[in-house]
Amino acid sequence: EQAQLSRLRRQPTRTTDGVDIRLYANAESREDVAEAHALGADGIGLYRTEFLFLQRRELPTEDEQFLAYRDLVLGMAGRVVTIRTLDLGADKADHTGLALRSESNPALGLRGVRLSLAHEGLFLTQLRAILRAAAYGPVRALVPMICCREEMVAVCALLEAARASLVADGLQAGDRVELGAMIEVPAAALALPDFVDLVDFVSVGTNDLVQYLLAVDRNHESLASLYTPRHPSVLRLLSELFAYGRRNGIPVAVCGEMAGEAENVPLLLALGLRDFSLHPATLLEVRRAVRECDLASLRRRVRSLLRAHDRAGIEAWLAR
Ligand code: PEP
Ligand code: MG
Numbered sequence: 417e418q419a420q421l422s423r424l425r426r427q428p429t430r431t432t433d434g435v436d437i438r439l440y441a442n443a444e445s446r447e448d449v450a451e452a453h454a455l456g457a458d459g460i461g462l463y464r465t466e467f468l469f470l471q472r473r474e475l476p477t478e479d480e481q482f483l484a485y486r487d488l489v490l491g492m493a494g495r496v497v498t499i500r501t502l503d504l505g506a507d508k509a510d511h512t513g514l515a516l517r518s519e520s521n522p523a524l525g526l527r528g529v530r531l532s533l534a535h536e537g538l539f540l541t542q543l544r545a546i547l548r549a550a551a552y553g554p555v556r557a558l559v560p561m562i563c564c565r566e567e568m569v570a571v572c573a574l575l576e577a578a579r580a581s582l583v584a585d586g587l588q589a590g591d592r593v594e595l596g597a598m599i600e601v602p603a604a605a606l607a608l609p610d611f612v613d614l615v616d617f618v619s620v621g622t623n624d625l626v627q628y629l630l631a632v633d634r635n636h637e638s639l640a641s642l643y644t645p646r647h648p649s650v651l652r653l654l655s656e657l658f659a660y661g662r663r664n665g666i667p668v669a670v671c672g673e674m675a676g677e678a679e680n681v682p683l684l685l686a687l688g689l690r691d692f693s694l695h696p697a698t699l700l701e702v703r704r705a706v707r708e709c710d711l712a713s714l715r716r717r718v719r720s721l722l723r724a725h726d727r728a729g730i731e732a733w734l735a736r
Pocket of ligand 1: 462622
């Protein structure tokens with residue numbers, strides 16, 4: 417079993433009818449990056465930068481961040497790396513005192529890009545570090561918890577300001593850093609056409625999207641059975657996002673846990689996903705699942721998937 421999987425390290429992630437699917441890795445440590453590279457990931461689709469801020473009281477300096485991001489870029493040897501800007505708050509603990517401890521509803525509070533925009537100096541430092549790392553290889557910046565155009569406008573302005581300040585300081589920056597939004601808030605999924613001109617790509621964070629779409633806390637033990645992407649509303653929203661991306665030439669990836677579960681592969685391919693981002697631990701299983709799928713026949717079955725009324729209906733579709 418392990419040996420069989422291991423043989424897939426050097427195989428393409430290709431459906432039986434010859435379509436290549438991209439598998440990017442989610443990473444938050446040096447080990448994850450090394451593993452992603454060894455498994456032949458197409459790049460890093462989600463680099464969580466929170467770990468630089470956790471378990472400590474002082475904020476990381478620009479140089480410290482730059483060195484971490486540069487190592488990441490060098491570790492992927494020319495494959496694209498997607499660095500997510502700070503996503504502290506809510507379920508992501510914080511010891512630096514940045515996130516408010518007193519919020520009555522932290523998941524709906526000051527978190528993700530909201531926190532970064534509330535601390536412009538901190539955000540500029542991170543953007544400068546990302547731009548500096550981009551001088552060493554292809555880098556994309558990904559912004560968590562976007563919910564409206566105004567936030568994207570503010571991020572674009574700060575990215576330009578960060579670039580201008582690097583030039584003024586005589587520091588090197590990558591010429592082109594693509595900018596993306598995470599789609600985790602249902603409003604952002606519906607409003608994508610309103611800010612699509614400001615992004616080069618989007619990545620769907622289904623962990624949070626499911627939480628906000630279904631109004632179920634992602635970490636609530638006794639609600640675990642309600643917290644599932646196998647809900648008709650989740651599938652319909654994903655299907656629309658993928659179709660919108662295809663029509664408009666905007667890459668739409670999924671970087672939530674859903675994309676790392678091999679059982680979901682037929683479902684996601686049927687809905688139209690081509691870019692998966694997942695933890696290296698399940699990359700080979702997902703590759704194997706893709707290699708067992710006939711994309712054309714899955715696409716023909718998507719209507720019946722979207723007609724499922726409930727989880728049982730979705731699972732019956734998967735079992736056929
Ligand atoms: C997500 O919300 O799906 C996601 C990838 O981000 P995180 O799990 O870090 O919130
Ligand atoms: Mg999230």
